Amino acid sequence: MTATVTTESPPRRPAAPRAKRRMSRQTRVGLLFVLPCFLLFLVFRFGPAIAGVVLSLFDYTIDGQLNWKGLDNFVRLFDDPTFWSALRVTAIYTVISVPVTLAVSVGMALLVRRGFRGSKLFRSIFFLPVVTSLVLAAVVFKWVFSADGPWASFVHLLGFPQESWLTNSFLVLPALAIVSVWARFGYDMLIILARLQDLPREQEEAALVDGAGPWKRFRYIILPHLKPALFFVVVIETTASFQVFDLVYVMTGGGPVRSSYTLVYQLYDQGFQYFDRGYASAIGVVLFVLTLVIALVQRWVIGRKG
Structure with missing residues (x-):
């Protein structure tokens, strides 16, 4: 009989630690x-x-x-009528600017979502204001909304008084909101357009076969699909509206009669005009808390899953 000798190979190292x-x-x-x-x-x-x-x-x-000073700056802030006036102006501006920007962005995204001749050119044109200097645009729109500008002449043709919107306490915030919408809708349009391109066309085609009209297709198919993108757009637009400064500084300087005097403009005045840096920092902290609370509310209302 011959004995067979078996040699055991050395154990191999496990691959998992090496991968780790x-x-x-x-x-x-x-x-x-x-x-x-x-x-x-x-x-x-x-x-x-x-x-x-x-x-x-x-x-x-x-x-x-x-x-x-502890909390004295915050006590002084909440007792300051100028702060409450600036907060009211900022809130009104946000209520005007954000929904219009959202509506224009969604409308333009739906307009250029399909590939047609010149669609890429239109997308580039719509995005062009985003890369344009906002200060330069504010200088141009300051002339546009002046009493002798094209906007006042156009409004006069419709039967309204020919006056500068920037010197009217009631119209100055809509004028600023128009410039903001023009400057920002292109970026939001691209965010929404990217989300729209992920929507399966079979869903819309099936709804079309079932007889659903454009409004029902938008409400029950497109809008739920856009929910994450809309949440992102609403948050960034609300934050930008609460932090508006350059448009106000160039176009109105906070006037007329502080009708466009926003929170950030008050922060600028206190910090760089009156050199009260502690009080200006308190305004910045309150502004941060306000935007954070509003973002959380928007997360609960828009961002949550249905």
Whole structure:
């Protein structure tokens, strides 16, 4: 009889730890590439935000002296009638600007969603105001809405008085909202258009076969599909409306009679005109809290799943 000798091969290392080490190494490399951007964001975003919260608790003037005031700046703010007037103006401007921007963005996205001759050209034209300097656009629209501008002449042809909308306390906010819609709808249109292109055409075709009209197809098929994009657009537009400053600064300067005097304009006045930096920081903190609360409400109303 011959004895067979079996040699056992050395046990192999499991592949899972090696894969985990490889993924861990890839993660470290990715974080290393992200680190410079994160540091810039930390220094120029989180740093000023934290400094603003701290300064709101102090009396910080132009000479650089810090005097502890606690919540006195916030008590003074809530007792200030100018703050409540600026908050009312900001809220009215937001109520006018955001729904119109949303409606125009959805309408334009539906208009150019289908591929037709010149559709790409129209998309580029609609997006052009987004990359245009807003200060330059504000200078041009300041002339457009003047008493001798084309807008006043057009309105006069319709039977209304020929006057500057920027000097009318009732019309100044709609005029600013028109410029804001013109400047921002192109970006929102692309967000909504990207979401529309993910909608299966079979759903619309099936609804069309069942006899559903355009409004029913939009309400029951397109609108539910657009819900995530609409939530994003509403949040960023609301935040931008609460932070409006450049249009007001260039076109109206907060007038007439503070009819366009917004919260950010009050922050600018207190911080850079009167050099009351602590009070200006308190306005910034309150503005942040307001936008955060409104975003959470919008998340609950629009962003939640049906």
